[in-house]
Amino acid sequence: MTGRRETLLRGGSQGIRVSRLAMAVGAGIFVGCIFAFAYPHGFFRSETPQTQQQRSSLQVSSAPCESSERTNLLKSEVNSLMEKNAGLKKQVRELTLKLQQEEQGKDQAQKQFLVLGKQHKAGPVGTVKSLRTNPTVLPDETVNPRLAKLLKKVAINRELIVALADIHVRDMLNVWSDSIKRVGIPNYLVVALDDDTLKYCESKGVPAYKRDPDDKVDSVLRTASNHAISGLKFQILREFLQLGYSVLLSDIDIVYLQNPFDHLYRDCDVESMSDGHDNMTAYGYNDVSEDPKMGWARFAHTMRIWVYNSGFFYIRPTIPSIELLDRVADRLSKAKLWDQAVFNEELYFPSHPGYDGLHASRRTMDFYLFMNSKVLFKILRHEHNFAQYKPVVLHVNYHPDKLPRMKAIVEYYVNGKQDALKAFPDGSDW
Ligand SMILES: *[C@@H]1O[C@H](CO)[C@@H](O)[C@H](O)[C@H]1NC(C)=O
Numbered sequence: 001m002t003g004r005r006e007t008l009l010r011g012g013s014q015g016i017r018v019s020r021l022a023m024a025v026g027a028g029i030f031v032g033c034i035f036a037f038a039y040p041h042g043f044f045r046s047e048t049p050q051t052q053q054q055r056s057s058l059q060v061s062s063a064p065c066e067s068s069e070r071t072n073l074l075k076s077e078v079n080s081l082m083e084k085n086a087g088l089k090k091q092v093r094e095l096t097l098k099l100q101q102e103e104q105g106k107d108q109a110q111k112q113f114l115v116l117g118k119q120h121k122a123g124p125v126g127t128v129k130s131l132r133t134n135p136t137v138l139p140d141e142t143v144n145p146r147l148a149k150l151l152k153k154v155a156i157n158r159e160l161i162v163a164l165a166d167i168h169v170r171d172m173l174n175v176w177s178d179s180i181k182r183v184g185i186p187n188y189l190v191v192a193l194d195d196d197t198l199k200y201c202e203s204k205g206v207p208a209y210k211r212d213p214d215d216k217v218d219s220v221l222r223t224a225s226n227h228a229i230s231g232l233k234f235q236i237l238r239e240f241l242q243l244g245y246s247v248l249l250s251d252i253d254i255v256y257l258q259n260p261f262d263h264l265y266r267d268c269d270v271e272s273m274s275d276g277h278d279n280m281t282a283y284g285y286n287d288v289s290e291d292p293k294m295g296w297a298r299f300a301h302t303m304r305i306w307v308y309n310s311g312f313f314y315i316r317p318t319i320p321s322i323e324l325l326d327r328v329a330d331r332l333s334k335a336k337l338w339d340q341a342v343f344n345e346e347l348y349f350p351s352h353p354g355y356d357g358l359h360a361s362r363r364t365m366d367f368y369l370f371m372n373s374k375v376l377f378k379i380l381r382h383e384h385n386f387a388q389y390k391p392v393v394l395h396v397n398y399h400p401d402k403l404p405r406m407k408a409i410v411e412y413y414v415n416g417k418q419d420a421l422k423a424f425p426d427g428s429d430w
Helices: 002-011 015-038 049-062 067-104 106-116 143-153 167-183 193-205 214-223 226-230 233-241 279-284 292-297 321-332 339-348 373-382 402-413
Strands: 159-165 189-194 246-250 254-256 270-274 285-290 299-304 308-315 362-364 369-373 394-396
Touching: 143 189, 143 233, 159 167, 159 233, 167 189, 167 193, 167 402, 189 193, 233 246, 233 321, 254 402, 270 279, 270 369, 279 285, 285 373, 308 321, 308 339, 308 394, 321 339, 369 373, 373 394, 373 402, 394 402
Parallel strands: 159 189, 159 246, 270 362, 369 394
Antiparallel strands: 246 308, 254 394, 270 308, 285 299
């Protein structure tokens, strides 16, 4: 293009021809500008055969002063400027986006990911699987060397059952630990919240651990409001994860009938027992809500799932898991909230304006294997094939008379007393 323009300019450098040519060029520029701006996509685009004829006559007549070539030249210049402009706009947009990401700390995460793993092309249909098994953190023994030493002895395959207990739940702790011993599970640990519980566990040969009295978390416990205590479990768990262990967190109102470690998938950040009582409530369903005033669009579909039970879940030592513990502990320290509700909200709510969701991976445990007491007492025991179900654990979470129901469960499943459960109503009588 440039070379051609030079030739044109050089061509008009002598005598009258010069002024004539200058006029022609001036007129050409003028017409060209009008054409370029009034018809940015070209004057002769969507043309009829008739205008095509006009065009050829136009070309012939304008050939001496070369205005058509000037027009084309200017048009292409305008186009290239517009292209440059679009290119600049794109650059500005990319920079703005980068700045936004940088501010939100997301660019950092993307860079981190690129350092850790290679970028891959998406494979063919049916071969693409997203990441749900997040990498585990590098164990950091400095966070608690004493616990690190203890866990080396207690854990198997870097995993163990952990329960928090104080002396008020001693009788349940008794049934709980007896059931674990009976099944032959060696990798479990009681976090004793007081000296009496520690002594009790030691006297029974139950692996136990009490935190150092000057520990920050323990001083929270001593001085604390109720809010702080409900968050304690999540703060204590954090250290186990930081040390690189997977924890099966267990409440004390649970009877073990098989080894749970034989029934885990271990593919998600959190694998949890459900408060649900059938396939829909435990695993999720599409609940249709109706608003008749909307007529044609009166049905709104909603995603529903019964909450995960924050008293029995398996948590892997990953970044999303640790962030979950931190988020739950933080919210519980600031307001009087139910820890199970907070646990589920953090696990389930997506990102939205003003909120970054956690996006941890989740798996619901089989509710017939990891069974809550509603499934047992309200549903399953009345069914003809009740005997075919072999639960791994039974959690007396739905009933306030926990200790007698735990003992009855042991009688039924361990000692074979067929009528051991009969005396108990389906639900509580308030
Ligand atoms: C519940 O789901 C399981 C598989 O997850 C299936 O085998 C069973 O038939 C389902 N039960 C009902 C009542 O749909």
